[in-house]
Amino acid sequence: MNTFDAALSKSPPVRRTGRIRQKNEELILSAAAEEFARHGFKGTSMSAIALRAALPKANLHYYFTNKLGLYVEVMRHILELWDSAFDHLSVDDDPAAVLADYIRTKMEFSRKQPQASKIFAMEVISGCACLSAHFNEDYREWFRGRAAVFQAWSDAGKMDPIDPMHLIFLIWSSTQHYADFSDQIRRITGQRRVTKEDFERGTETLIRVILKGCGLTPPRPS
Amino acid sequence: MNTFDAALSKSPPVRRTGRIRQKNEELILSAAAEEFARHGFKGTSMSAIALRAALPKANLHYYFTNKLGLYVEVMRHILELWDSAFDHLSVDDDPAAVLADYIRTKMEFSRKQPQASKIFAMEVISGCACLSAHFNEDYREWFRGRAAVFQAWSDAGKMDPIDPMHLIFLIWSSTQHYADFSDQIRRITGQRRVTKEDFERGTETLIRVILKGCGLTPPRPS
DNA sequence: GTCTATACTGCGATAGAC
C-alpha cells in the first residue's frame, strides 16, 4: 500500500466545529479542485491555489497537512459525489428507462461538475496512483452487480445480447467526454463555451443511439 | 499567439543527416512520449526521460532546445500519425462500412498507440495550451466536411437523422476510452493489462451498438 | 558529439512573530 492509499483509506480528519475553519476549508477545496482540474497534481502549485482562494500560502498548510493531503481530500469529495448517484438498480426495472436515466444523470454531472470529471480522468490516465484504494474488491463487486443486471435483461430478452461491461464503458466514456474534452468541443464549434443546448442535444443523441443500439425503445421524455 | 503555438507552427527543425543524431532523437522522442503520457507535461522531468532513454541529461538539451520544444515535437508526431489516418471519405461510400471501419481503426490506434491518445487527452483536459494552433480554421473545415457527409447520408435516408457532430464525439470518446482509461479497465477486470480479446470484444460491441443505433446494418466482418 | 559539474529558479514546507 502506497502513500496515496494510506491517505485515502484513513477516515476523514476530525472535523472541528470552528465556523472559520469550515468556511476556509471549503474555500480552499474549491480553489484546489479548480486548479487540479486544469493543471493536474504536479502541475498545480500551492501558491496558485492560495492565490485563487485569496489566502496566504501558509494557511493551506495550516488546514491541510500537505499538498498530497489536500489532493486526496479533493478526490474524496469527488468520489463521494459520484458514488451517491448510482446506487439503486434492480432487475425488475425497465431497461430503457434506467439507461436513459443513467445517461441523463451522467450528462448532468458533466455539465455541472466538469472539474470533478477532469480530475478523475487525469488521475486514471496517469495510472491511478491515488485511486488504487478506490478500485478495490468492493468496487469490482459493485461493478459486477450492475453488469449482472444488464446481463439478466439480455438473458430475459428485454434487450439485445450486449456485453454489459463494454456497454457500461460506452456510457461512461461518451458522457464524460462532454466534461473532459469540453475544450476541444468548444474549439470545434467555435463557441466561447459548451452551451446548455449542446448538452441537451448531446444527451438526446446519446440516449437515442445507445438505446436503439441495444434494441430498446426510448421511454417518453420526462 | 502563445509560446506553444509559435513552436508548433514553425516548420520542424532542420533534420541534419547524422545517423547518430537520427537514432538518438528517435530514442529520446520515444522515451519522452512514454513519460509525458504517464505524468503530463509538468509532471515529467528531463531526468526521467534521460533515464528511460539511457542517456545523460545534458544530451537531451543538445538535441532539443528545451523541455517545451521536446514536448511540442512529441505532439507533432502524434498529430501527424492521427491526421494521416482519416482522410478519405465520400458521400457515395456505404455508411455502415465506413462507420465500422472508422471504429475499428480508432480502436487499433488505442491498442497500438495508447500513449499518443493519453498525451492528447491530457493536453485537451488541461486546456489545449499546446494545441490552439491545431484547432484552427483548417481543422474546423475538416470536421465540418466529415459532418456534412454524415448529414448527407441522413438526408438521403441511408441512416437515421442523427446529429453528425455528436455522433463523431460518440465514436471518438468510446474508442479513445480504451487507451486513456486502460488503467481503470485493468483494475475492474482484475487483469494485469487490457488484453487483445478485450479490444476485440469492445470493438465488436461498439460497432454493433453504434451502427444499429444509427439505423444501419453491420457489414459482414472483414 | 558526449558528459560532468554547477548555476539558477520555483516550489513545498516550516518557524516564529503577531
Next chain:
DNA sequence: GTCTATCGCAGTATAGAC
C-alpha cells in the same frame, strides 16, 4: 487563528572539459 520570511530541495538549463 493568521501571515511574513526563509530554508532546503528538485528540476531546468548551461558551461566547459574531454
